[in-house]
Amino acid sequence: MPLVLERRSERSATIAIASPLIAIALTLATMAVLFAILGKNPIEALDVYFLEPLTDPYSLGEIAVKATPLVMIAIGLSLCYIANIWNIGAEGQFLVGAVAGSWLAVRTNGTDAGHWVLPAMLLLGALGGALYALIPAICKVRFGASEILTSLMLVYVANFGLDYLVRGPWRDPHGMNFPTTADFDPVATVPTLIEGGRLHAGAILTLFVVMAATVLLGRTIMGFEIRLVGAAPKAARFSGFNADKLTLFTFAVSGALAGLAGIIEVAGPVGHLQPDISPGYGFTAIIVAFLGRLNPVGILIAGLFLALTFIGGENAEIAIKVPLDLTKVFQGILLFYVLACDSMIIYRIRFISTLRKPAHADV
């Protein structure tokens, strides 16, 4: 029984909503098989991964802390992806944003600088991320270089740059030779929301970004431009929109959001600059963007779900002794299923009877 993909006359709204859910279900099934192969009880493993974190308030708070950078980065990335522009280097922009903002924190460390420090750091972080993101954008617009490659490569450059700074010029002289800066001053730290918890004001900022993106995409001419350039580039040109300008714009915005997420992470939960400030937020955010259907509210939900996998992975490492890398396997499988299910929005599967020979197009 051969299968054929048949184009639907209109996008299926039902599938558009169901697709991420189907993808998650398929991922869970696959994970269960993986757990079984590893000799673990699949039910127990999935329980540790996905249910336990939801039952305890500390873990819930941690999920929100992890979701904050994921969602903020993914919102920026979604603007690029909707416009068919491929920023894969959010991880690098995240790091550069963290470094740019930290510069001020390091400079003012121990002085009696006032409350202007944190806002200025956030601004610098966003600016740093934006400028760093503009490098691949300009290379694409000016020289036609593939932004996928250049933005990805720049991740490693940022990684080594950060490494150099915290091991060299910015290292805390009293830090027992650990590669880290001194802890940031209170005026250079993102305030927490609940006394004693780690949930911080960055979460509020992220919610604001989600709302702003919803309005931008749904209501404004700018949002229309982003969608049109992605959906029909020639029609966008006919509509008077300049694809090059949009490439620069979306890269700058996504870089700014990634950079902002970076400095918030450093000035918030981490508290100082060190090499491993990100467990791959910039890459996981790509999955978040697609799992969330490139829709701001969807991204919020997807971000919380992916954060759950981080926390669940940490729990599972301790509770049932599975490697932490399983979380990455899990995230990869999820992205695969999401993209596969997405084709069902535009196509439908049909079985054709084997009574007749299939037509082979021969041109």
Add this chain to the structure above:
Amino acid sequence: MRAISITKRYGSFLANDGIDLDLFPAEIHALLGENGAGKSTLVKTIYGLIQPNDGELRWMNRKIVLGGPSEARELGIGMVFQHFTLFENLTVAENVALGLAPTESFASISERLQETARLYGLPLEPKREVWRLSVGERQRIEIVRALMQNPKLLILDEPTSVLTPQEADQLFVVLDRLKGEGRAILYISHKLDEVKRLCDTATILRGGKKVATCNPRQETAASLARMMVGADIGEVKAASGRDVSVPRLVIHRLSLEPDDPHGTHLDQVSLEVRGGEIVGIAGVSGNGQDELFAALSGERLSPSEGAVVIDGLAAGTLGVNERRRMGAAFVPEERLGHGTAPRMKLSENALLTGHAASGMVKRGFVDKPATLATVDRTTETFDVRKAKRDPEAVSLSGGNLQKFIVGREILREPGVLVVSQPTWGVDAGAAATIRQALIDLAGRGTAVLVVSQDLDELLEIADRTAVMFHGRLSAPLIAAEVTREKLGLLMGGAKTGEEPSVEEASHAVGA
């Protein structure tokens, strides 16, 4: 070849509904019908590209099942497609070799190619790369390639839609000769005069069903049209007493390099379109019409601002939206992907050309009700048929979408309208609506420029017609002077005296 009760379903849509067709040797059989009548489906079935859901094919009284076009070719069925399947960067001989059995050596293919070409008076230079060739020459490659397989049945899908009248005449000579050799020819067209002239039998399809098989020479063009459409087509009426005013669109010595390597260089194009008149630009496609449209719409900017003047203001270096704000409107040839974003709603497609100059955007925010109002007004004024109020563009039929696109621009009451192939691939009813709308618009004082390959269309609505050839534009001819023959000669480049050398050779051989 007999096709008996061929039925093909696509989902719930019946593309072919129990169609019978008998093809005999030494006969040219026309397959007539509007777009969407099921012609392509039927011939693809006969050529083995599509498997019918029901019905059977008989070849010389033997039942056959075709697994694919290669099996059809083995039996002796050849086909020349409307859209050529040629590789631009390969030579003529290489393209032909690709379509033939891999057992034959390249040298022998080249030789046979030249011999076949000479035999039928279809001159071809085997070593030329395809992108250098005119559309007519490309079609010759397809025909020669089909003939080299010595087919007993040759199928031609709308072969004259890309030819000048003179090139079409040459093609008819070749077809008559093939008929004389005892071959059967299935000739797909919607041009009635052609069919009347050339064909012995005609089968007419409408809405997937066979309407009749008749002798076209005993029918009138009107009776054939009635069978095709199923009703009389309203005649397009010229607006009485149109006042021609000042030039509203001026193109002044516009020269422009193409932006893709196989494009056409625009060479000193000049033209004036006055308010209240319709000027046509004829020409075989690929002679610079696309480049001219892009230069007029502002999708490509001209080197000097005076090269394009809209209502007295230099606009050559201004973008699409600035030109729209000056009162210009544009309808590109390609409906899906250029004129509209296929997967976006009609309201969003109204915004596509309306965001700059039609008050649909307030302080950066889209006025959704205003875009919907445009959809509703267009629907009402131009009778756009659709399943719901605001569907995706791709779900509309070609004719309805074209009415929407043209209507969207006309409702803005533009001072200048540039429209490319306004009725290409559109059913007769929609075509009449659109042509009437263009005439009425000119009647209200707009300067209308129509780029079209369809000479009948230009003869029907244009007050003056110029011809584009190799990126140059001839001086416009006024309607009273225009004949098909004159336009045809210009479309072949008569006045520029730049006959390609291959053409010269052909006359020598043919003589």
